[in-house]
Amino acid sequence: MTTTRSQPTLDTNAARVARRRTGIPFARATAYVLQRYSLVLLWAVMVVLFLLLLPNGVDLANASRAVLGQQTPVVFLGLAVIVTIAVGEFDLSFAFVYGLAGTAFPALVVLDGWPVPLALLAALAAALLVGLINAVLVVIVGISSIVVTLGTGSVALGIALFLSNQSNVSGLDPALAQVALGRFLGLPAVFWYGVVLVIITAYVMSATPLGRSMLFVGSNPNVARLAGIPVRRVRFGAYLVAALLSGAIGIILACGVGGFSTATAQVQLMPALAAVFLGTIAVVPGRLNAIGMLIAAYFLLSGVFGLQLLGLSGWVTNVFYGAALIVAITVSLLLRRRARA
Amino acid sequence: MASESPRLEVRNLSKTFAGVTVLEKASLALAPGEVHGLVGPNGSGKSTLIKLISGVYSADPDGEILLDGERIGPPIKARALHGQGLSFVHQDLGLVPDLSVRDNVRVGRHAVNPATRWIRTAQDAAAVSETLNYLRTDIDPSAKVSTLLPSERVAVAVARALQDRTPGAGVVVFDESSRAIPHEALPAFYDMIRLLTSEGTAVLFVSHDLKEVLEVADRATVLRNGRVVETGIATAGLDEAKLTSLVLGRAAELGDIMTSLPPTPRLEKVELVDVTGGRVEGVSATVHRGEVVGFTGTVDSGLSDVGPVLGGDRRGAGQVKLGGRVVDLARATVVDLLDAGIAFIPADRHDKGIALELSVEENATLPHLRSRGKPWWTGLRWQRAETEGIIARFDIRPPNPRMPVAAMSGGNQQKVLLGKWLLGTPDLLVLDDPTQAVDVGARHAILTASRRAAADGSAVIVCSAEVDDLAAICDRVLILQDGRTVRELTRPFDADAILAAIFAVDDATTPAGEAR
Numbered sequence: 068m069t070t071t072r073s074q075p076t077l078d079t080n081a082a083r084v085a086r087r088r089t090g091i092p093f094a095r096a097t098a099y100v101l102q103r104y105s106l107v108l109l110w111a112v113m114v115v116l117f118l119l120l121l122p123n124g125v126d127l128a129n130a131s132r133a134v135l136g137q138q139t140p141v142v143f144l145g146l147a148v149i150v151t152i153a154v155g156e157f158d159l160s161f162a163f164v165y166g167l168a169g170t171a172f173p174a175l176v177v178l179d180g181w182p183v184p185l186a187l188l189a190a191l192a193a194a195l196l197v198g199l200i201n202a203v204l205v206v207i208v209g210i211s212s213i214v215v216t217l218g219t220g221s222v223a224l225g226i227a228l229f230l231s232n233q234s235n236v237s238g239l240d241p242a243l244a245q246v247a248l249g250r251f252l253g254l255p256a257v258f259w260y261g262v263v264l265v266i267i268t269a270y271v272m273s274a275t276p277l278g279r280s281m282l283f284v285g286s287n288p289n290v291a292r293l294a295g296i297p298v299r300r301v302r303f304g305a306y307l308v309a310a311l312l313s314g315a316i317g318i319i320l321a322c323g324v325g326g327f328s329t330a331t332a333q334v335q336l337m338p339a340l341a342a343v344f345l346g347t348i349a350v351v352p353g354r355l356n357a358i359g360m361l362i363a364a365y366f367l368l369s370g371v372f373g374l375q376l377l378g379l380s381g382w383v384t385n386v387f388y389g390a391a392l393i394v395a396i397t398v399s400l401l402l403r404r405r406a407r408a
Numbered sequence: 409m410a411s412e413s414p415r416l417e418v419r420n421l422s423k424t425f426a427g428v429t430v431l432e433k434a435s436l437a438l439a440p441g442e443v444h445g446l447v448g449p450n451g452s453g454k455s456t457l458i459k460l461i462s463g464v465y466s467a468d469p470d471g472e473i474l475l476d477g478e479r480i481g482p483p484i485k486a487r488a489l490h491g492q493g494l495s496f497v498h499q500d501l502g503l504v505p506d507l508s509v510r511d512n513v514r515v516g517r518h519a520v521n522p523a524t525r526w527i528r529t530a531q532d533a534a535a536v537s538e539t540l541n542y543l544r545t546d547i548d549p550s551a552k553v554s555t556l557l558p559s560e561r562v563a564v565a566v567a568r569a570l571q572d573r574t575p576g577a578g579v580v581v582f583d584e585s586s587r588a589i590p591h592e593a594l595p596a597f598y599d600m601i602r603l604l605t606s607e608g609t610a611v612l613f614v615s616h617d618l619k620e621v622l623e624v625a626d627r628a629t630v631l632r633n634g635r636v637v638e639t640g641i642a643t644a645g646l647d648e649a650k651l652t653s654l655v656l657g658r659a660a661e662l663g664d665i666m667t668s669l670p671p672t673p674r675l676e677k678v679e680l681v682d683v684t685g686g687r688v689e690g691v692s693a694t695v696h697r698g699e700v701v702g703f704t705g706t707v708d709s710g711l712s713d714v715g716p717v718l719g720g721d722r723r724g725a726g727q728v729k730l731g732g733r734v735v736d737l738a739r740a741t742v743v744d745l746l747d748a749g750i751a752f753i754p755a756d757r758h759d760k761g762i763a764l765e766l767s768v769e770e771n772a773t774l775p776h777l778r779s780r781g782k783p784w785w786t787g788l789r790w791q792r793a794e795t796e797g798i799i800a801r802f803d804i805r806p807p808n809p810r811m812p813v814a815a816m817s818g819g820n821q822q823k824v825l826l827g828k829w830l831l832g833t834p835d836l837l838v839l840d841d842p843t844q845a846v847d848v849g850a851r852h853a854i855l856t857a858s859r860r861a862a863a864d865g866s867a868v869i870v871c872s873a874e875v876d877d878l879a880a881i882c883d884r885v886l887i888l889q890d891g892r893t894v895r896e897l898t899r900p901f902d903a904d905a906i907l908a909a910i911f912a913v914d915d916a917t918t919p920a921g922e923a924r
Contacts, residue, residue: 274786275781275786276786282766283763283770286764291774292742293720293721294742294774295742295778297743
């Protein structure tokens, strides 16, 4: 956009290339749309494909409601991943923290007879404790974040299994289900929580000094430090926020279902990571962004849903998540390379 | 006879990207045993030419590249180049610090047992030793590169380029290699280049530093706007001013900076009291607003620690007094220093100065978000306006606030860094080695900006070993020795006087018997 104002004195290669590029506005506009919304286009292609493949056809409105209405932790967990990766950390414990809080809450209420508010606080505290341990070991002690968070994640999962006596917990007061299932505009509360949090995260990261600080801490901590940003505090905070988000969605989903299946928690590792990385190709290409992640999350969920309608399930989910991630990132990279040449 | 034809010859080489010609009919020839400088401002086509020769880009079809009279392209087969006698030492030297010298030199060319495909380490080690001996160094091939001195690392990179070569044959291209080499190791590097050419190897020496080119190269080729302006001119008949005017197409005398921005000292002053940290031991000085004061000295004088201590990048002690405020360096955080109005421009641009993958605007406005933005809203209009202002003031190219800084040339990156800190009109501006790795045009712009910051009311401290820079912009120069200021020069002085002062001090205060 702004490169059009080339001055006559500029005669560097870059300026000449820039001038040439503005000469073909249509191609540029196309490239722009393709780059930013390739994921949305891919989504449309996928939906059309499913419509053609499904023998009896499908009611699009119903299908959308089914996809958007899923009780899924992917959006919350994706935000947890974004917050940590944005500041240059890699927290793999999020799925296990989700499992820990999701198990601890119903287990303490149902198996140990704790009052609901106390169990809720305890479950959140447990999640935050894992985040705190991660933060201390990585930020203060200086151990590699992948190693630390895999370790604490495994411990968290073990404790969750212990709390639940290694079985599914159920039997929460059905009245609590409203927290997750209460409908607004035909969609459950969980969906709206996710949307609101995504909007808040997107806003904080793109429009506030805190978000800019995170960006610089993740990109170059030395530059951030010399600009007066409290680098350690930002990194520390990211771990706590990630743990809090992961724990919160565990508790919310436990409310919705009335219990929790601990063993399924770690299955959420891949979809959340896939949504985050897939999200980097949308909206703000090449950058972690919450809105891109939200689009990617529901792109993936609708893909899995479509495959289920086709009678495929189980193994195909893993293949789909992995393949979608690789294909989308490849497409985006090729597009960007072409735009540069 | 092979020696009759040039070692490397480029004829009519052009490169067009999407209809834009970035290099037009470039020709040059390297005689056996010569060091040939390739110079030109950022964006002149220098790196394009090197990428065409090395096969990274494919040239337009009508050009020719010849080695010892034999046509090797285009198209160039990058993998075959080393065998044909053309090798490259790139900017970052391309060494892996955690691997041994042997592995670093032999990577991709390991001797292997044909049956097992295992690496024959003894054979590799012998080959590496032979090359290193040829370069007159006694580096242990099994040592880790991370344990080597900077000058030894250079030798390792050169050894990789030379291996499996008949002594005296071939061409080595040094693509801005001196950027990766610290000042003190440069003489050894130049000696190594001369050693190579003394046996008949030709060297193409790409550099932004004209003084260096004048010192090392026998002849030079100048590129400007994608065209060869001059080729094969003997450097013996050139001085820096003449070469500068060839490169820029106009004269950029550093001497005019002081004339256009004469001293404007004011009464308010900034005092450094007993500043200590790193090798600096108790430096005290007064810098008036409107004044540019240089710090200089030899490599081990503590010069490289003055800036970091004042800027909060290195723990130190002592006080900085500005306008009634006293900042205690032992306790101050970076935020305290910023609040006191101290701006520090670090020497290591990529590691500490700017975040490369972020945009010009994001980088430039970062330190000012706290004062100009609100906690819940960074504010878009002032960011854009100030960034456009910086772009116009420093002539940053291309003038695009949203461009990632990584896509810009070194000089323009430095301008962004400077703009970022000058935006707030600091009370004390500390620059550490500000003209490192920038071309002549950017150097002039950066020095002028520093001088202008003083005229605008800042007290400016420039820490640099570049005496020409100091002579061009400083009102006073303080000479450091063993962490203390030992001498002060006041105008008038020139670069030679500063240099003489640095070494006079060194000689006078270092008795023969003192251990070094």
